[in-house]
Amino acid sequence: MSIEENKVAIRRLFEAISTGNTDVLNELLIPNREALKNGITAFRAAFPNAKLIVEQLFAEDDKVVCHVAVSGKHQKEWLGATSTGKEITWTASLITRFDNGKMVELWAIRDELSMMQQLCIIPAIGG
Amino acid sequence: MSVEGNKATVRRFYEEVMNKGKVDLLDELMDAEFDDHGEALFGSPHGREVIKQGIIATHSILPDLHVTIEDMIGEGDMVGVRGTMRCTHKGEWLGVDPTGNELTWKGIAMFRLANGRIMQRWFNSDGLSIVQQLGLVSPMG
Numbered sequence: 588m589s590i591e592e593n594k595v596a597i598r599r600l601f602e603a604i605s606t607g608n609t610d611v612l613n614e615l616l617i618p619n620r621e622a623l624k625n626g627i628t629a630f631r632a633a634f635p636n637a638k639l640i641v642e643q644l645f646a647e648d649d650k651v652v653c654h655v656a657v658s659g660k661h662q663k664e665w666l667g668a669t670s671t672g673k674e675i676t677w678t679a680s681l682i683t684r685f686d687n688g689k690m691v692e693l694w695a696i697r698d699e700l701s702m703m704q705q706l707c708i709i710p711a712i713g714g
Numbered sequence: 715m716s717v718e719g720n721k722a723t724v725r726r727f728y729e730e731v732m733n734k735g736k737v738d739l740l741d742e743l744m745d746a747e748f749d750d751h752g753e754a755l756f757g758s759p760h761g762r763e764v765i766k767q768g769i770i771a772t773h774s775i776l777p778d779l780h781v782t783i784e785d786m787i788g789e790g791d792m793v794g795v796r797g798t799m800r801c802t803h804k805g806e807w808l809g810v811d812p813t814g815n816e817l818t819w820k821g822i823a824m825f826r827l828a829n830g831r832i833m834q835r836w837f838n839s840d841g842l843s844i845v846q847q848l849g850l851v852s853p854m855g
Binding site for chain 2: 648703
C-alpha cells in the first residue's frame with residue numbers, strides 16, 4: 588500500500604468521527620473495528636454536532652502524522668462531566684503506523700487538560 | 715532544504731537547544747516570527763525571543779530536562795516528532811514547590827520549515843499527566 592492510500596485511510600477515519608457515519612470504517616483495515624465504532628458513537632452522543640478540522644496531515648514510509656482541531660457542544664456525560672451545554676474546542680496530535688494497508692499502531696495525544704478545564708471539571712492551570 | 719535536512723534541524727532543536735539549553739542556536743534554527751500552536755499547559759507563544767525566554771525559564775525549574783526523540787517522520791516542508799520528556803522537579807512549577815520527583819510525559823509535535831528554519835509548530839504534550847504528577851489534579855480512571 589502506498590503512502591497516499593494510508594493518508595486516505597486516515598481521512599476516512601476522521602470523516603467517520605466528523606459525521607458519525609461509522610460505516611465508512613467497514614472498508615478500512617482496522618483491528619478492533621467494532622470497539623472503534625462504539626467509541627465514535629459514544630463521542631457523537633456526547634458531542635452530536637462535533638466538527639473535526641484536519642490542520643496537518645503528512646506521511647513517510649509506513650506512518651501518517653496529523654494534527655486536528657475539534658469543536659462541539661457538550662450534550663452528554665464525558666470525562667465525568669454531566670451535560671454542560673458548553674461549546675468547547677480542543678486539538679489532538681496523532682501518529683498511525685500501517686502494515687500493508689492495515690492500521691496497526693496508534694500514538695495519540697489529545698488536549699484532555701483543556702477539555703477538562705473548559706468543562707469546569709478542574710480549574711485553569713498553565714497557558 | 716531536503717526532508718533529511720529539515721529533520722536534522724529539528725533534531726538539533728531538541729538535542730542542543732532543549733536538552734543542553736543552547737538557546738542562542740535558535741537564531742540559526744528558528745525564524746524570528748516563529749508561531750506555536752500548542753495546548754492548554756504550554757500555550758501558543760509567538761516569536762523566537764519568547765521561545766528563548768521560555769526555554770531559559772524551563773531550565774531554571776527543570777535543569778535536567780531531557781527530550782528523547784522516539785520517532786521522526788518527514789514529508790515536504792513538514793517534520794513530525796514523537797518524544798518523551800524526562801526531568802527532575804527542582805524549582806517551583808505551576809505553583810507547586812519543588813518535590814525532587816522525576817516527571818515524565820509524552821509529546822507529539824509537527825514542525826513546518828522554510829529555508830532550513832523552523833517557522834511553525836503544532837503540538838500536544840500530555841499536560842494532564844503533568845498536572846497529575848505534580849499533584850494538582852487527582853488521577854482519574
